[in-house]
Amino acid sequence: MEKRNENKVDLIIKYIFVFLVASAIGRLYEFFLILGKGTLNYIEHFPTSVYTLIFAFPYGIAIMFIYFTFQKLDKNNFMQNNWILKIIIGTLLINIAELTTGLIALKTLGVMPWDYSHHILNFKGLISLPITIRWAILVAIIGKFGYGKIDNFIKKPLSKKIKKLTITTLIIYGIYLIGIIALKIIR
Numbered sequence: 001m002e003k004r005n006e007n008k009v010d011l012i013i014k015y016i017f018v019f020l021v022a023s024a025i026g027r028l029y030e031f032f033l034i035l036g037k038g039t040l041n042y043i044e045h046f047p048t049s050v051y052t053l054i055f056a057f058p059y060g061i062a063i064m065f066i067y068f069t070f071q072k073l074d075k076n077n078f079m080q081n082n083w084i085l086k087i088i089i090g091t092l093l094i095n096i097a098e099l100t101t102g103l104i105a106l107k108t109l110g111v112m113p114w115d116y117s118h119h120i121l122n123f124k125g126l127i128s129l130p131i132t133i134r135w136a137i138l139v140a141i142i143g144k145f146g147y148g149k150i151d152n153f154i155k156k157p158l159s160k161k162i163k164k165l166t167i168t169t170l171i172i173y174g175i176y177l178i179g180i181i182a183l184k185i186i187r
Contacts, residue, residue: 010158017166018067018150019060020173026059030114058097063150065093066139070147083143090139095127102126 069089073082103126105113117125 010163011154013163013166014154014158015064016170017162018153019064020166020169022063023056023060026062027056029059058094058101061097061101062090062094062135063142065097066090066142067147067150067154069093070143071151086143087136087139090143091132091136094135094139095132098131099123099127 070086073086073089102113102124105111106124106126112125115125116122116128116131119128119130122128
């Protein structure tokens with residue numbers, strides 16, 4: 001019985017690790033877009049930049065939605081069956097995650113996490129047609145090149161280094177969130 005629970009804990013840690021890695025990669029991607037001409041000027045919107053790690057959540061949420069959806073649709077190869085449906089569903093899930101996170105940020109933190117209001121067919125500046133097309137391309141790339149790697153990682157035994165890194169990151173992230181809540185209360 002203890003062995004079975006240990007495997008569930010390890011599986012949860014692997015999912016959290018994938019979530020954290022996707023969040024970090026996604027936020028780095030956003031950072032490079034911002035530097036390039038992107039979606040938000042951090043100097044003008046400094047209060048938003050304080051919450052930057054929270055705004056990484058859509059990437060982690062999206063990758064987990066995509067992974068579980070692809071698992072349900074086809075446990076084999078991403079491109080083998082229903083790959084267009086997978087791209088459409090993955091893109092829809094990313095947009096839902098981005099919109100939900102953005103609306104929560106606006107309502108609870110009072111900040112605009114990103115601004116697509118200058119894009120055509122945008123909704124409250126939080127999602128837009130050009131970004132949706134970008135997400136569709138990203139989902140196709142993740143599906144083709146990343147899905148198998150994530151699936152293999154999930155199926156392998158959890159290494160002690162990954163376990164320690166994940167737990168340490170969660171502790172640091174918890175401290176960060178407590179700090180953000182404290183800043184919000186103080187203001």
